[in-house]
Amino acid sequence: xxxxLKVLRAERNWTxxxxxxxxxxxxxxxxxxxxxxxxxxxxxxxxxxxxxxxxIENIFDDSDx
Amino acid sequence: MTIPTNSNTNDTENNTIKQRTNRSTRSLMIWTLxxxxxxxxxxxxxxxxxxxxxxxxxxxxxxxxxxxxxxxxANKVHLESLDELQQRIQLNAMAISLGVSMVFGALYGLxxxxxxxxxxxxxxxxxxxMGITYFISVVIGSRHYA
Numbered sequence: 001x002x003x004x005l006k007v008l009r010a011e012r013n014w015t016x017x018x019x020x021x022x023x024x025x026x027x028x029x030x031x032x033x034x035x036x037x038x039x040x041x042x043x044x045x046x047x048x049x050x051x052x053x054x055x056i057e058n059i060f061d062d063s064d065x
Numbered sequence: 066m067t068i069p070t071n072s073n074t075n076d077t078e079n080n081t082i083k084q085r086t087n088r089s090t091r092s093l094m095i096w097t098l099x100x101x102x103x104x105x106x107x108x109x110x111x112x113x114x115x116x117x118x119x120x121x122x123x124x125x126x127x128x129x130x131x132x133x134x135x136x137x138x139a140n141k142v143h144l145e146s147l148d149e150l151q152q153r154i155q156l157n158a159m160a161i162s163l164g165v166s167m168v169f170g171a172l173y174g175l176x177x178x179x180x181x182x183x184x185x186x187x188x189x190x191x192x193x194x195m196g197i198t199y200f201i202s203v204v205i206g207s208r209h210y211a
Contacts, residue, residue, distance in 0.1 A: 020082075021081065024081070024082055024148070025082060025148040025149070025150070026082060026083070026148050026150070026151065028150060028151075028207075028210060028211065029148050029149070029150040029151070031210075031211070032150055032210040032211075037209070037210050038150050038153070040149065041149050044149060
């Protein structure tokens, strides 16, 4: 599943550690999500959506293309 | 830099995921150490300390079971303190170590019967296989998601 976490984070000048702290996860988890190696759970996706004040669909994209 | 935190996240200075994990790891380490020591007491103390007195041995067993229970609960708390990626890595490692231990254990138990080895299989060897497999699986899992 693709996502815009890296872009959204960069727009705010946040490091992976900053985002990890805000989402209450490890930096490794943020990195794994950004690189598409790990898909977050629904609660974590909602948490990210609330943090960036966006809808989940605006951050995560499960389309094939 | 100030980053807004979610209202339902208990993200105080004393309760970040790193601090929670450190606390639970320390607790798990202490109970595991106590359990191991109590196991050593059962293994050696009856012979060297109290000449196989049943009362003391039973008491040592009760203490060992208690420490074992606390270790199991500390491990449960430790797993719950991890974030979802870490939990997945641990789950994968558990699945692999359980499977390898089952396959290895079943085969190992038959080796003497089919005369491939001349000594009686020691069940504690399976614990080593389980521990080593678990450790390797966690390392591989962590590297995979790094």
